[in-house]
Amino acid sequence: MDPKDGSSTTPVWAEEFSVHAGEDAYVQRRQFTKFLVLTSFGMVAGNGWIWLKALTAKERSEWPQIAVAKVSDVQPGTVRFFAYPAETDPCILVRRISGEFTAFSQKCTHLSCAVYYAAERDRLECPCHEGYFSAADGRVLQGPPPRPLPQVTLEQRGDEVLAVGMSAHGAGE
Amino acid sequence: MAIDAAMLLVVLVLAVQMWLLTATLESYLAGHHGVALPALLSSLALFGVCGLLYRLVLRIDAMKDQSPESQPSSEGPWRIGG
Numbered sequence: 001m002d003p004k005d006g007s008s009t010t011p012v013w014a015e016e017f018s019v020h021a022g023e024d025a026y027v028q029r030r031q032f033t034k035f036l037v038l039t040s041f042g043m044v045a046g047n048g049w050i051w052l053k054a055l056t057a058k059e060r061s062e063w064p065q066i067a068v069a070k071v072s073d074v075q076p077g078t079v080r081f082f083a084y085p086a087e088t089d090p091c092i093l094v095r096r097i098s099g100e101f102t103a104f105s106q107k108c109t110h111l112s113c114a115v116y117y118a119a120e121r122d123r124l125e126c127p128c129h130e131g132y133f134s135a136a137d138g139r140v141l142q143g144p145p146p147r148p149l150p151q152v153t154l155e156q157r158g159d160e161v162l163a164v165g166m167s168a169h170g171a172g173e
Numbered sequence: 174m175a176i177d178a179a180m181l182l183v184v185l186v187l188a189v190q191m192w193l194l195t196a197t198l199e200s201y202l203a204g205h206h207g208v209a210l211p212a213l214l215s216s217l218a219l220f221g222v223c224g225l226l227y228r229l230v231l232r233i234d235a236m237k238d239q240s241p242e243s244q245p246s247s248e249g250p251w252r253i254g255g
Contacts, residue, residue: 029176029230029234030231030234033179033180036223036227037183037227039187040183040190041220043220044217046194046198047194047197047212050201050213051210053201054201054206054209057206146203147202147203
């Protein structure tokens, strides 16, 4: 029996009793392509979110100044741990064998493992995936880390070492 | 065949978009905020390509659905011949 409104040439029995019932479990190509296009839109949304974050991000104009350690308390080849600029940002103060002070964020730029100072090799090492950073400027020497370690700007006032700022770009910038 | 080719292209474009998103995020985390807008525009362009390919798939499917061979016979599937 044909449908009375003539909107479809498919007989009613073919619509209600499909002989292709077994194929209904499969996804049609158009449905799959639609899903892929929606995923593509998700990627656009992700890029849009990054752009919005970049728009609203402000360069920090004032960094806190905190005393990290006394020069006499930190021997060459040893380290001190501290938090800067916030309590949730672990950092490592390194006194290199040469006597120079440097400080960096302790979070590896690969997967945020805590880096440690290997004095015999004068470098910062990540125990998770063998990423190595220079103790002089935090640049990546080896391994999977994609970016240098953010470097803490230090100032020495008398016998005290103070943290006065931070460079997100890491070495050389 | 044309639909399969269109779907393959969509998958390739999606792979490029995924790379673009991860590269943009890495650059943003490194402090390079200038890449965000060009990356967003590129991603939008790629999404536009996906959309065009999806329309092509729909059009080809619609043409296939309307072809005479795809219409079921009103005599029923159990009628073998005669």
